[in-house]
Amino acid sequence: MLFHVRMDVNIPSALPEAEAAAIKAREKAYSQELQSSGQWRHLWRIAGQYSNISIFDTASIDELHTLLSTLPLFPYMKIEVMPLCRHPSSIRSNDL
Amino acid sequence: MLFHVRMDVNIPSALPEAEAAAIKAREKAYSQELQSSGQWRHLWRIAGQYSNISIFDTASIDELHTLLSTLPLFPYMKIEVMPLCRHPSSIRSNDL
Amino acid sequence: MLFHVRMDVNIPSALPEAEAAAIKAREKAYSQELQSSGQWRHLWRIAGQYSNISIFDTASIDELHTLLSTLPLFPYMKIEVMPLCRHPSSIRSNDL
Amino acid sequence: MLFHVRMDVNIPSALPEAEAAAIKAREKAYSQELQSSGQWRHLWRIAGQYSNISIFDTASIDELHTLLSTLPLFPYMKIEVMPLCRHPSSIRSNDL
Amino acid sequence: MLFHVRMDVNIPSALPEAEAAAIKAREKAYSQELQSSGQWRHLWRIAGQYSNISIFDTASIDELHTLLSTLPLFPYMKIEVMPLCRHPSSIRSNDL
Amino acid sequence: MLFHVRMDVNIPSALPEAEAAAIKAREKAYSQELQSSGQWRHLWRIAGQYSNISIFDTASIDELHTLLSTLPLFPYMKIEVMPLCRHPSSIRSNDL
Amino acid sequence: MLFHVRMDVNIPSALPEAEAAAIKAREKAYSQELQSSGQWRHLWRIAGQYSNISIFDTASIDELHTLLSTLPLFPYMKIEVMPLCRHPSSIRSNDL
Amino acid sequence: MLFHVRMDVNIPSALPEAEAAAIKAREKAYSQELQSSGQWRHLWRIAGQYSNISIFDTASIDELHTLLSTLPLFPYMKIEVMPLCRHPSSIRSNDL
Amino acid sequence: MLFHVRMDVNIPSALPEAEAAAIKAREKAYSQELQSSGQWRHLWRIAGQYSNISIFDTASIDELHTLLSTLPLFPYMKIEVMPLCRHPSSIRSNDL
Amino acid sequence: MLFHVRMDVNIPSALPEAEAAAIKAREKAYSQELQSSGQWRHLWRIAGQYSNISIFDTASIDELHTLLSTLPLFPYMKIEVMPLCRHPSSIRSNDL
Numbered sequence: 033m034l035f036h037v038r039m040d041v042n043i044p045s046a047l048p049e050a051e052a053a054a055i056k057a058r059e060k061a062y063s064q065e066l067q068s069s070g071q072w073r074h075l076w077r078i079a080g081q082y083s084n085i086s087i088f089d090t091a092s093i094d095e096l097h098t099l100l101s102t103l104p105l106f107p108y109m110k111i112e113v114m115p116l117c118r119h120p121s122s123i124r125s126n127d128l
Numbered sequence: 129m130l131f132h133v134r135m136d137v138n139i140p141s142a143l144p145e146a147e148a149a150a151i152k153a154r155e156k157a158y159s160q161e162l163q164s165s166g167q168w169r170h171l172w173r174i175a176g177q178y179s180n181i182s183i184f185d186t187a188s189i190d191e192l193h194t195l196l197s198t199l200p201l202f203p204y205m206k207i208e209v210m211p212l213c214r215h216p217s218s219i220r221s222n223d224l
Numbered sequence: 225m226l227f228h229v230r231m232d233v234n235i236p237s238a239l240p241e242a243e244a245a246a247i248k249a250r251e252k253a254y255s256q257e258l259q260s261s262g263q264w265r266h267l268w269r270i271a272g273q274y275s276n277i278s279i280f281d282t283a284s285i286d287e288l289h290t291l292l293s294t295l296p297l298f299p300y301m302k303i304e305v306m307p308l309c310r311h312p313s314s315i316r317s318n319d320l
Numbered sequence: 321m322l323f324h325v326r327m328d329v330n331i332p333s334a335l336p337e338a339e340a341a342a343i344k345a346r347e348k349a350y351s352q353e354l355q356s357s358g359q360w361r362h363l364w365r366i367a368g369q370y371s372n373i374s375i376f377d378t379a380s381i382d383e384l385h386t387l388l389s390t391l392p393l394f395p396y397m398k399i400e401v402m403p404l405c406r407h408p409s410s411i412r413s414n415d416l
Numbered sequence: 417m418l419f420h421v422r423m424d425v426n427i428p429s430a431l432p433e434a435e436a437a438a439i440k441a442r443e444k445a446y447s448q449e450l451q452s453s454g455q456w457r458h459l460w461r462i463a464g465q466y467s468n469i470s471i472f473d474t475a476s477i478d479e480l481h482t483l484l485s486t487l488p489l490f491p492y493m494k495i496e497v498m499p500l501c502r503h504p505s506s507i508r509s510n511d512l
Numbered sequence: 513m514l515f516h517v518r519m520d521v522n523i524p525s526a527l528p529e530a531e532a533a534a535i536k537a538r539e540k541a542y543s544q545e546l547q548s549s550g551q552w553r554h555l556w557r558i559a560g561q562y563s564n565i566s567i568f569d570t571a572s573i574d575e576l577h578t579l580l581s582t583l584p585l586f587p588y589m590k591i592e593v594m595p596l597c598r599h600p601s602s603i604r605s606n607d608l
Numbered sequence: 609m610l611f612h613v614r615m616d617v618n619i620p621s622a623l624p625e626a627e628a629a630a631i632k633a634r635e636k637a638y639s640q641e642l643q644s645s646g647q648w649r650h651l652w653r654i655a656g657q658y659s660n661i662s663i664f665d666t667a668s669i670d671e672l673h674t675l676l677s678t679l680p681l682f683p684y685m686k687i688e689v690m691p692l693c694r695h696p697s698s699i700r701s702n703d704l
Numbered sequence: 705m706l707f708h709v710r711m712d713v714n715i716p717s718a719l720p721e722a723e724a725a726a727i728k729a730r731e732k733a734y735s736q737e738l739q740s741s742g743q744w745r746h747l748w749r750i751a752g753q754y755s756n757i758s759i760f761d762t763a764s765i766d767e768l769h770t771l772l773s774t775l776p777l778f779p780y781m782k783i784e785v786m787p788l789c790r791h792p793s794s795i796r797s798n799d800l
Numbered sequence: 801m802l803f804h805v806r807m808d809v810n811i812p813s814a815l816p817e818a819e820a821a822a823i824k825a826r827e828k829a830y831s832q833e834l835q836s837s838g839q840w841r842h843l844w845r846i847a848g849q850y851s852n853i854s855i856f857d858t859a860s861i862d863e864l865h866t867l868l869s870t871l872p873l874f875p876y877m878k879i880e881v882m883p884l885c886r887h888p889s890s891i892r893s894n895d896l
Numbered sequence: 897m898l899f900h901v902r903m904d905v906n907i908p909s910a911l912p913e914a915e916a917a918a919i920k921a922r923e924k925a926y927s928q929e930l931q932s933s934g935q936w937r938h939l940w941r942i943a944g945q946y947s948n949i950s951i952f953d954t955a956s957i958d959e960l961h962t963l964l965s966t967l968p969l970f971p972y973m974k975i976e977v978m979p980l981c982r983h984p985s986s987i988r989s990n991d992l
Contacts, residue, residue: 033284034172035307035367036174044333045908045910045971047333059217060216060217063217064217064219067218067219067220074170074223075215075217075218075220075223076130076132076223077212077214077215077216078132078210078211078212079211079212079213079899079961079964080901080960080961080964080965080976081977084215085210085212092225092309093225093226093309093367094309094310096307096309096367096368097309097367097368100367100368107333111369112368113307113367113369114174114175114305115174115175115227115305115307116172116173116174116175116285117173117284117285117286117288118172118286119172119173119180120156120173121155121156121159122163122171123160123164124170124171127172130957131847133848140813141236141238141239141299142813143813173289175227175285175288175289175292175305176229176289176303176304176305177303188897188981189847189897189979189980189981190981190982192847192979192981193847193848193981196847196848203813207848207849209847209848209849209978209979211899211960211977212957213957213960213961228364228366237428237430237491251409252409255409256411259410259412266362266412266415267409267415268324268405268410269404269405269407269408269481270324270402270403271403271419271480271481272480272481272485272496272497273495273497276407277402277404307366307367308366308367308373309365309367310365311364311365311372312365313347313348313352314363314364315352315355316355316362316363319362319364321476321477322477323559325560332525334525380501381417381418381499381559384501384560385501385560388559389560399560399561400560401498401499401559401560401561402497403419403477403480403499405476405478405480405481418556420556420558429620429623429683443601444601447601448601448603451602451604452603458554458604458607459601459602459604459607460514460516460597460598460607461596461597461599461600462516462594462595463594463596463597463611463669463672463673463676463689464673464676464677464687464689465687465689468599469516469594498559498565499558500556500559500565501557501559502556502557503564504540504557505539505540505543505544505555506555506556507547507548508554511554511556513668513669515691515751517752524717526717527717573609573610573691573692573693573751574609574693576693577751577752580752581752587717592752593690593691593751594689595669595672595689596669597668597669597670597672597673610748612750621814621815621875635793636792636793639793640795643794643795643796650796650799651791651793651794652708652788652790652791653789653790653791653792654786655786655788655803655861655865655868655881656805656865656868656869656879656881657881660791661708661786661788690751690757691750691751692748692749692750693748693749694748695747695748695749695756696732696749697731697732697735697736698747698748699739699740700739700746700747703746703747705860705861706861707943709944718909719909764885765801765802765883765884765885765943766885768883768885768943768944769885769941769943769944772943779909783944783945785883785943785944786881787803787861787864787883788861789860789862789864789865790862802940804940804942804949827985828985831985832985832987835986835987835988836987842991843983843985843986843988843991844898844900844981844982844983844986844991845980845982845983845984846900846979846980847978847979847980847981882942882943883942883943884940884941884942884949885940885941885943886940886941887940887941887948888924888941889923889924889927889928889939890931890939890940891928891932892931892938892939895938895940
């Protein structure tokens with residue numbers, strides 16, 4: 033099942049730079065792992081913002097929440113989830 | 129270049145049903161043509177709403193606007209466009 | 225899987241009263257059928273409003289959208305969907 | 321009487337981790353006590369957010385406020401309350 | 417129990433004037449009946465608007481909803497309800 | 513003249529607890545004094561929130577502002593004022 | 609006492625032009641009468657909009673509401689009222 | 705030319721009280737100077753808020769911005785500007 | 801002086817097509833006249849919307865309002881105006 | 897291609913003044929370099945605000961994002977991007 037997810041990152045300036053860098057490195061590694069597994073199907077940057085638009089593909093809502101809430105940047109993000117379904121005019125076999 | 133587009137359809141109840149059906153049929157045909165050409169890359173329905181989330185891939189903003197403003201449902205839609213760019217953590221070669 | 229759904233009904237005053245009554249009767253019958261099947265798990269009225277809060281339990285997002293978009297009142301409702309998951313502090317075995 | 325309650329948790333990063341953990345543990349214990357007593361009827365996590373949707377069942381508004389304002393996380397939550405009543409189409413005997 | 421209710425009236429211009437006048441007359445009579453019974457405890461006009469702020473005192477949420485949804489102007493009003501409870505600093509014995 | 517006032521309290525966590533307690537005690541004493549004088553006519557807690565709905569009765573706007581801006585909690589509150597007037601359907605002689 | 613009033617005019621296109629013109633003429637005459645009496649102290653157009661910003665000076669809120677609700681354009685306006693009081697830094701003797 | 709300006713003051717609690725008092729004193733002196741020169745034509749307090757509504761009269765937008773951005777409280781204010789013009793129904797010769 | 805203007809066009813579907821076409825033709829001719837005179841300095845379409853972003857250059861706010869309110873599409877547009885001034889980092893001699 | 901960009905600057909008061917001054921100096925130098933290259937086509941200050949309206953002209957969305965995200969003030973700004981295209985009524989050859 034597909035979920036449209038928007039993440040807005042807001043790292044507090046009080047967080048030491050080295051710690052922030054470590055968190056971002058772990059975030060990148062984990063996000064690439066989830067992309068490889070097919071659970072994080074698309075990942076785009078919104079131009080001009082420290083935000084992304086993502087498409088997740090998980091077997092359940094619980095699986096989606098587990099993935100999102102274990103992201104290293106989770107405590108510093110505002111996340112909005114919208115469930116998607118197949119569009120009757122779509123011709124792509126895998127957009128469902 | 130990729131653009132994130134959200135379309136909310138609102139057909140006025142005063143529009144005769146046959147006319148509405150004809151417009152929707154033309155919309156479907158045209159959207160499938162644009163999907164085939166690769167310009168309308170993704171098309172999903174938002175669950176519970178007469179709305180879609182789409183990803184367009186066009187060579188310019190003018191090309192995007194021409195496509196959107198010639199959609200048969202254009203006069204009955206609220207459209208919001210957000211420019212996307214490659215995310216530094218993305219591993220998909222074609223998500224750019 | 226559980227989905228939190230809010231529906232706000234807005235029947236245009238131009239709709240003939242008999243037709244509106246027929247639609248509402250079909251809506252009621254269909255909603256009770258879905259409650260019996262277990263797919264429409266909870267249904268409450270918001271005090272003072274022609275709106276409801278509902279909890280749906282479906283096997284997929286597509287199933288949810290099919291149910292919602294075939295409601296007789298669908299053309300006259302604003303619908304918002306929020307995916308729910310199990311809360312780690314919940315003690316109810318069936319709240320998942 | 322039933323109340324629809326949404327709670328959004330926002331623990332300030334300045335709060336020492338041990339103190340935060342202690343508050344969360346007390347919150348969990350207290351919430352489970354209220355679930356056992358039947359006053360906190362449902363508790364769900366909103367996917368992707370540190371937020372919950374709850375249904376409370378109390379004999380009065382004052383009882384509801386007392387429960388909410390004594391939650392250990394109360395100082396760190398934004399809470400919105402919506403009074404619910406029986407829906408005329410509901411077939412569940414206990415959804416009132 | 418006390419409920420804070422805001423009502424914004426919006427009568428469509430298509431409604432014949434005589435019909436509108438009849439509805440308003442029934443609304444006035446019914447509102448005064450509810451004030452006499454003590455269920456509609458306060459009723460104020462918001463300056464410059466066709467809106468009111470009201471305090472209702474009912475034994476249950478269902479009773480409140482029954483009163484509001486049977487107001488003759490109900491189909492033409494946007495209504496918002498907020499449950500109130502006793503303030504710990506209040507000195508008025510009947511403000512609960 | 514009557515004014516509808518909503519106050520949302522937000523005490524910064526950096527404020528020492530003893531100081532906060534002293535401010536709240538002064539606030540309570542002052543609010544009760546204003547209730548006794550008849551200037552602060554009603555005071556209710558909004559369920560689930562550190563907020564109140566109040567009705568003030570003052571001879572002028574300047575008197576209202578003087579009362580509000582000298583509240584001990586004034587620096588920590590968001591305040592919204594709405595002027596009220598007599599409703600033509602009101603039957604309470606003192607709701608003006 | 610001074611009140612800051614914003615009026616946004618929205619005349620429905622279904623209103624016959626002659627009727628609209630007559631209403632506007634009566635509005636203009638009445639507004640000038642209120643300006644002459646000193647009750648409508650200032651009247652400015654917001655650039656680019658069919659809206660105005662006004663300052664009213666009335667002895668009571670009831671007087672203000674009577675003036676506003678008898679404006680010929682009242683049924684076609686959205687009105688927002690904000691009570692003003694003397695600013696401690698003001699040097700104008702009549703800005704109170 | 706006239707500009708409608710709303711200023712909402714928000715002094716951070718971390719600012720030492722003596723420094724805040726000095727800034728406010730300079731603000732008052734400067735605002736009175738601008739009132740004397742005729743550039744700051746009106747200044748009112750919004751009841752219940754640390755905010756004001758002002759009317760500025762400057763020869764250009766650049767002059768307006770220079771005045772506003774050199775206010776001692778400028779770093780602590782949210783400012784909104786709306787250009788005003790003469791209202792066709794105004795009878796005051798100097799409201800332009 | 802420069803003003804940033806956003807116009808959102810919304811032509812009611814009840815307007816006969818020929819009349820709408822005539823209004824649009826007059827709008828185009830008038831807008832090009834104002835562009836030639838230098839008063840309408842820039843005019844861009846917002847991608848995907850029947851809206852534009854414009855920069856006007858007029859000697860006064862009254863001149864701006866006269867231009868905007870005499871646009872043939874004025875009754876069908878929502879217009880928002882923001883006064884602009886020279887940016888201290890700008891290197892363009894005519895961006896003022 | 898043209899992009900409409902709004903930037904709202906919000907430098908935290910905790911940032912040492914010398915550091916803030918250095919960042920602003922680098923921002924100014926970099927913005928002037930981008931203006932000289934033609935990529936930052938227009939730059940205006942919004943009157944009364946620490947905000948600007950800009951028009952960027954870049955060959956791609958990725959180029960735009962690279963420019964914006966390397967601005968020295970980027971961590972302290974809220975940025976909104978809107979893609980623009982040629983308006984059919986525009987007579988300026990370079991407004992595309």
